[in-house]
Amino acid sequence: MPYLTTADGAEIFYKDWGTGQPIIFSHGWPLNSDAWDVEMKLAADNGFRAIAHDRRGHGRSTSTYTGNDMDTYAADLAALVDALNLTDIILVGHSTGGGEVVRFAAQHGAGRVVKIATAGAVPPVMVKSDTNPEGTPIEVFDSIRAGVLADRSQFYQDLSAQFFGTNREGSTISQGQRDQFWRQGMQVGLAAAYDCVKAFSETDFTEDLKALDVPIFIAQGADDQIVPIDDAAMKSINLVKNGTLKVYPGAPHGIAGSYQQELDKDLLEFWLS
Template sequence: MPFLTTDDGTEIFYKDWGNPDGQPIIFSHGWPLSGDAWDVEMKLAADNGFRAIAHDRRGHGRSTPTWSGNDMDTYAADLAALVRDLNLENIILVGHSTGGGEVVRYAARYGRGRVAKIATVGAVPPIMVRSDTNPEGTPIEVFDSIRDGVLADRSQFFRDLSAQFFGTNRPGSTVSQGQRDQFWRLGMQAGFAAVHDCVKAFSETDFSADLAALDVPVLIAQGDDDQIVPIADAAYKSIELVKDGTLKVYPGAPHGIAGSYQRALDKDLLAFWLS
């Protein structure tokens, strides 16, 4: 299996599908998942002539269960190392949730001249936590409760969280138990310290300057019934900060990508990649 070893000795696992000479698309996953969360979209990309790459963020999936470096600056640096190692150019970035923050920070700090387009889906930018400068944000107590849930009974917490993640607590949901089980399975593969520490990374990192620095087309996609990352404090704010952005809102769609939402999103992603 392919791994990249970073300067601090962390092994980053990645998958590399499709045409090795095709335009590369890098997929960055959400918390607490792994690159496997993007399998459907990776196949879509590979089937359409692209080179599809998805890594497991440090501390997640098959990558080293790191004790340190579970922060957005390090995540972006790890992604930069992967790009350098594979010698990638003309890159399309796709990030869901925490991964949306990762690709935005990477693009702003390392991507000039390498990144062609960016798509974020239910992404955490600009900043989630409530503060004096972000009064519409989510109270810190919500993120404290996530950390408490992880510490008390991570397995049951992930099983319960999958309902909000996929919106199965809403009338008419068609998300299967298998998809909820997959969320639990991928979450339980992640390292304990990374799962806990990444909550601070995705909730308290301010990506406002990163969004403003982007100089390539950006697709910002999100469901308007996202119970994990509220759209009013995410996509609706992010679109105001980017220079060349397109906003796609999916009525009634949850945070997790599945079912009819996934089919609609994938159609829009493919059109964006090919444009």
């Protein structure tokens, strides 16, 4: 299995499928690169080189105690791009991964990144503050940290309902899909799972979004119970120079079911355009 060793010694696992223009996929919390397998196959089947990594502390990458912050995540991605000598890059990020690709593109991707797509992404900033009064109260994120510490196995099982919207009438998401979320969550190191909550909720990506000058496709489900759309996609689209927004009626945060089918069609169209 391919690994990259970062400057601080962390080993980052990655998948590398197909040939052609590279598309890098960045996963959400508490998942890993397996979350993107369907989209990676879609990309590779259509003439692209699909690459996805397990963020440090997640999946098969080193279970790190330090470096579980957005600047380090972006630096790790930059190290992977350097190691593979990638150019003409398309970035795709979900949730926390949306923040990671936005920061990478703004701070490391000049001249290399040509397109960005995000889905249910955390930018511009999630937590409520004096400058972001519409944000999510810090107590919500404190409760996530408490759940991770107290009984993360049960916490991930419970969280999967909101993640995929199975608590909504008419949901067709399977128990297997929820089990897959739990399986990936249980592969995250405790320190990384805990610290990443701060990374995805308190990092301010406003200036990163403003700095982007490449086309960016911003997608989000209208019924996202994890990242509130009014404080995410609806704000981000007004901060980027060359953005397209698509809202999926009734769709949840997790990419699955009919939402995944529709989103994947739109992603492929964006990649090929």
